[in-house]
Amino acid sequence: MSVNLLIVSVGITTVDQLRSNQSRRLIAGPLCHVTKQRPQREAELLDGGSVYWIIKGHIAARQKVVELERLFDHEGEKCGVILDSELIETELFSRGPHQGWRYLEVEDSPRDLRDLVEEAENDDDSEGELSEEMAAELKSLGLL
Secondary structure (H helix, E strand, O other): OOEEEEEEOOOOOOHHHHHHHHHHHHHHOOEEEEEOOOOOOHHHHOOOOEEEEEEOOEEEEEEEEEEEEEEEEOOEEEEEEEEOOOOEEEEEEEOOOOOOEEEEEHHHOOOEHHHHHHHHHHOOOOOOOOOHHHHHHHHHOOOO
């Protein structure tokens, strides 16, 4: 059974801004989020877990965790959370700020926005296609 991490994306105001910042960082190599503490539930995290990003008070996107690396600097040992380059938008879930990271159980995790869009497209009662942008807007209004 896998587990996810919940991390506040400090200084980021939109998923597009996070995507842009990360695409610039990808030039230097794999995406690595550095944290002071190594997750004790490492095996569960590496068994399909993701980092869910909190942006402006809402869980808004996620990225698969590829591996955890031991890093060292003048303060001592840290943990590098290596992330997949694909940033997947999720349905918006309100979530308050916190320091560091928190575990997020799979059953409590928001669904991927693309899955919601696909469900809407395959729904016989639906009268039209639902774009990812429309799904995000409806979710932010509490209608989805």
